[in-house]
Amino acid sequence: MTGVRRRMPRQADVARLAGVSQATVSAVINGRAREAGIPEQTVRRVEDAVRRLGYVANAAARSLKGKGNRLIGVHSFESMFPIDQLDFYHEFLIGIEQQAVADGYDLVLFASTESADGRRHIYRDGANRLALADGSVLIGVEHNASDLARLAGEGYPFVHIGRRTVPDAEISWVSADYATATAGIVGRLAALGHRRIGYVTSTERVDVHMDKESGYRAGCAAAGLPELMYVVDTAQVTDPWLDAVLATGVTALLLEGAEIATLVAALLDARGLTVPGDLSAAVLVNLPAVGAPRWSSLRIPRNEMGRMAVKLLIDLLADPGATPARHVLLPCEQLDELTIAPPKA
């Protein structure tokens, strides 16, 4: 830094130099000169003074006056830049940033609310940090239903990435359309000739799981197939369990997540069964692009979700009165058919 931080010139200084009032300077600077009926002459005098003094508008004062400060908050319930899941938040952020740029908003990453255990809270000292921004996009795998409910109750505008239902609160969200995607996979398997398609899901029945479940049911119904659901936690995925599953005559399995998939793969491998030779399978999450075993799985449109969340939020901000919660489902592609094939004859 070169100089001492000398007092910045303000509109009053410009006004004095140009021989007009501060209000006139404001009008000229904000391009309201015509509208305010200020002649070219005066405009030039003011612009000249601005240049001579190197006047720069004070952002704080400006946003204090104006309604918002064109700041969109981004809050996650975990560290935003985790080293081990590089692409998880990253892709959402790309989308969020793109849309923010497009609409002329800046982003505030709320990081300061991390407690000793690494979890992040919206409220600190009982105060809502997010309120600093005009509105916020929340991302989080973890639930923090009470924070969410409170936030919604306060009427603070926010959009959640990922469907979230919280008792006593209507929350706006953007989500991937898991239901349709899951139904689509069931349909695809049915078209290939599968008649008994199983669905292995997790015991934590969070919103995402419920979406997939309803998609599975819809898919089975549409294809006239029986529902064969297996609700397990990872500790239960053992040989006897697999025996029981296979005994039901399934020729294809939908698997909830990477962990279950890995376990099932190991068990199948141990008894010499191949995928998709002996059994078709698809994993209902977005597996990382690189990484050991490849599966038929889903592509979650993270970038689009980020973009849409910001769009939705800006909509919400523009809407002055009370707004019902809004929801957007984005199509979720099936990635490929690596581990899907017609049933064994």
Next chain:
Amino acid sequence: MTGVRRRMPRQADVARLAGVSQATVSAVINGRAREAGIPEQTVRRVEDAVRRLGYVANAAARSLKGKGNRLIGVHSFESMFPIDQLDFYHEFLIGIEQQAVADGYDLVLFASTESADGRRHIYRDGANRLALADGSVLIGVEHNASDLARLAGEGYPFVHIGRRTVPDAEISWVSADYATATAGIVGRLAALGHRRIGYVTSTERVDVHMDKESGYRAGCAAAGLPELMYVVDTAQVTDPWLDAVLATGVTALLLEGAEIATLVAALLDARGLTVPGDLSAAVLVNLPAVGAPRWSSLRIPRNEMGRMAVKLLIDLLADPGATPARHVLLPCEQLDELTIAPPKA
């Protein structure tokens, strides 16, 4: 959202609820309660009201009054989350976020200043957007010397990631110590027996390049070797050029960046020369962890640089008066010796 979006509560609202004056609320909130002789009783009443209303200080008003708002800006001259260079900004951001969390600051990503051509400016409509944050960390490959000089001239506190010299302005920065790293590689090559070590650098002589050059010179001087510099732009990296280079009897080459390295590799390959069998080589940048050809190269401590930039900035903020610019060089490791070997006998 459930409720109508009511006006954000202000200190006056808190005051009314707590049955005190706005001034008292301000004192309590700023921890000046003792000092102002406000009894525990009243403090608790105020804190209670704050909590009940979900009051949060208005950042604009606060910074208008000359107080900080615990916001650190991050500004890059290009898009912060570019798809093609996933790890470039990302690692800096990890470091920046970590340090910000540690010191209880939030981050503002200044994205809104993107012009149609995708470049980002600090000034928009003549106003310094960054002024919203207490200080900023700037990252950028691109130069925008005039913006930087202006910012420095205004006395706005910022730290640049990457060494930047700008005429007529003293800029604080954090940089990788390219000079020492380069000298180290020269030394290592000399120790392996190389007597003629060439240095291929780019015609854009920006600060980073100058650092490496001085390291190269220092390394040569220390080892008593001649300086063999080749300043080229990529269009010049052709067969005749390589002939000329090899004619000088070099047994090892330092290469400025990935692009030059790729071109040189292709030319060497075409004439059946191997690296490091026939020629040792090292690339003086941080090559991506994954990607086709592996080279001996540098590891730039991006995480640490991000952390240090924030630390430095917070120091700067704490220092009230005029501060001379501060500079930090972080050690920059040589990654490995993949393409370095003793000279051919």
Next chain:
DNA sequence: TCCGATTGCTGATACGAATCAGGAGAACGT
């Protein structure tokens, strides 16, 4: 010549928080 409209501004005020001078009331000393 007087009325109304238009031009070209200005003064006052609000935004929300911080700060400072000061003041009411209680407690204490003499």
Next chain:
DNA sequence: ACGTTCTCCTGATTCGTATCAGCAATCGGA
């Protein structure tokens, strides 16, 4: 009983900008 000190606050003002009501001067028309 009266001055002094303390405790616990409050009112008024400030930061720099935006906005709005309004005003003086000029002009056009009848």
